[in-house]
Amino acid sequence: MRTCLLLIGLPLLCGCSEQGDRNQRGDRFEEAKFLSAIMSDSLIEIASVDVSSRDCLQRIDDADTQYLGLRLFPGQPKLHGGIRSEVSVDYPFRPGDRIRYRWRFKIPHDFQTDAPENRWWVIGQWHDQPNPAEGQTWANFPTHSPPVSLTLGELDGQIMIGLSYGCTDDSGEQQVIGPAPITRGQWHTIESQIDWSQDSTGRIQVYLDGVVEPIFSAAGPNMNNGYQHYLKFGMYRHPEIASDNWIYVDDLEIQKLN
Secondary structure, three states, X not given: OOOOOOEOOOOOOOOOHHHHHHHHHHHHHHHHHHHOOOOOHXXXXXXXXXXXXXXXXXXXXXXXXXXXXXXXXXXXXXXOOEEEEEEEEOOOOOOOOEEEEEEEEEOOOOOOOOOOOOOOEEEEEEEOOOOHHHOOOHHHOOOOOOOEEEEXXXXXXXXXXXXXXXXXXXXXXXXXXXXXXXXXXXXXXEEEEEEOOOOOOOEEEEEEOOOOOOOEEEEOOOOOOOOOOEEEEEEEEOOOOOOOEEEEEEEEEEEEOO
16 A cells, blocks of 8 residues: 655654654644545545645635645646646555545636647546555556546637546557536536456446436456556646646545445
């Protein structure tokens, strides 16, 4: 399981191990306070906030609800090799499991896209990771793009989301599905039901705002290796996109369906 480190610009003091341990406990406590705005305690235990600075993270208390704001801005430092502000959740599963992932997100009214270039911009992704049972570590693990991702763009003045699906371990090209329209300034509920598999039994169905029919469907292998792939949601984008953007997220739920 990936180590959950606090990555929100809190100072990590060096020195004696006792002081370092106290500081890390405090960092984790503050991280959990942010995460508690959008998920249950059981998910907080396997979640982390992945932002490069405090300028990229905001907890909003709005009437009877709380949610998180995640920001990307020009010139921000890279994190894990990329321009990202995300929440990560390492939910355990085995190949053959069907998992439902659901959360709410909002793109604000003044959100500036990358149109007309529409370089890659990810708002949700499921990523492979080392399998400790096989002695794998991040130090020797190959770099791959996510085998499943939800993307963002703009077409003819309409902001859109799309789906990229399929293994990214050089076994073939991904399927690119969509797009489907969303609305600036409106909360949307995105639900993805994924049958995880390294073979043809893999499936995904993506639903938007409770509509009965999925907006995206795809089939085929969706795991780069046989170990659980972890969810990251928020924003991750092409490093040359220069706009200042916020996305708001809330109400993450994850459930095994079989």
